[in-house]
Amino acid sequence: MIWINGKEVEVNHYPDNTQLLKIDINKLYFYEESATIRWRYENDEECMTLWYIVNHIKSHKNINFPINLSLMYIPNARMDRVKKDDEVFTLKYFAQFINSMNFNCVYVIDPHSYVSEALFDRIYKKNLSFDYIWRWFEEKDNIDLENVMLYFPDDGAYKRYKDIFTGDNILYGKKNRDWDTGKILGLTVHDKNGNEVPNYSIENKTILMIDDIISYGGTLAYSTDKLHELGAAHIYAYGTHTENSVLDEEKGTLIKRLENGIVDRLFTTDSLYTGNHPKITVIA
Numbered sequence: 001m002i003w004i005n006g007k008e009v010e011v012n013h014y015p016d017n018t019q020l021l022k023i024d025i026n027k028l029y030f031y032e033e034s035a036t037i038r039w040r041y042e043n044d045e046e047c048m049t050l051w052y053i054v055n056h057i058k059s060h061k062n063i064n065f066p067i068n069l070s071l072m073y074i075p076n077a078r079m080d081r082v083k084k085d086d087e088v089f090t091l092k093y094f095a096q097f098i099n100s101m102n103f104n105c106v107y108v109i110d111p112h113s114y115v116s117e118a119l120f121d122r123i124y125k126k127n128l129s130f131d132y133i134w135r136w137f138e139e140k141d142n143i144d145l146e147n148v149m150l151y152f153p154d155d156g157a158y159k160r161y162k163d164i165f166t167g168d169n170i171l172y173g174k175k176n177r178d179w180d181t182g183k184i185l186g187l188t189v190h191d192k193n194g195n196e197v198p199n200y201s202i203e204n205k206t207i208l209m210i211d212d213i214i215s216y217g218g219t220l221a222y223s224t225d226k227l228h229e230l231g232a233a234h235i236y237a238y239g240t241h242t243e244n245s246v247l248d249e250e251k252g253t254l255i256k257r258l259e260n261g262i263v264d265r266l267f268t269t270d271s272l273y274t275g276n277h278p279k280i281t282v283i284a
Helices: 045-058 090-099 114-119 130-141 155-161 218-229 253-259
Strands: 002-004 011-013 019-021 035-039 067-071 105-109 123-126 148-152 170-177 184-191 206-214 234-242 265-268 280-282
Touching: 002 045, 019 045, 035 045, 045 067, 045 090, 090 114, 148 155, 155 170, 155 206, 170 218, 184 218, 206 218, 218 234, 218 253, 253 265
Parallel strands: 035 067, 067 105, 105 123, 148 170, 148 206, 206 234, 234 265, 265 280
Antiparallel strands: 002 035, 011 019, 170 184
């Protein structure tokens, strides 16, 4: 879904499924000194929609203002490296596509890796902060801050957030993954010094799991089981970019933990998630 200065762009289609777009530039920007295109990614067709919109704006020679892109979630973010010759570096080529439109600034929320940041021109990232997440937890569940431990589900998440979330109450997981299938074979929990956490060492603690992208929630589900085994009393999850696939009744492993009460609540943003579930809270 795409908005220009807060107004949603309506996309219709001809019988051959090509796009029919109508955008009145004069009405849209009458009180504006710049154009901000906000894109909440839903499918690759929107890449063409974006291309058409930007070129339509630039075709009006009488209007001269900067165009910014607010790209809440970076599509292809997971494909930030290739291991085999037959793997297509989709993130790199997507970034080249965005860069070709020469935006004044590209705003992103919680990018998946430093590779993403390096590939885009004039990128401005909004990082997470503990205060940002915490105010929602306080409001919803009245949690005691002194009893909370932060948990990052893998090395990547820990490295991404360790400079933002500081202190001694930090844990992270180490996954044993089959890289060919993507299947998680096992997981261990470690403290910030790299020491493996023994059984019952987090007994009666409240755990806040933090990650950037959640699909079916397999990584967090594995983590939940392990943290529960280690004695955690309450487990919450936060994922900046949560796909609607998290609700999948067959593959959605995290949703099963939410529904059976092992995970108390999942917090996310609206960068991808458009679903509705009583235990999933969308934060601004």
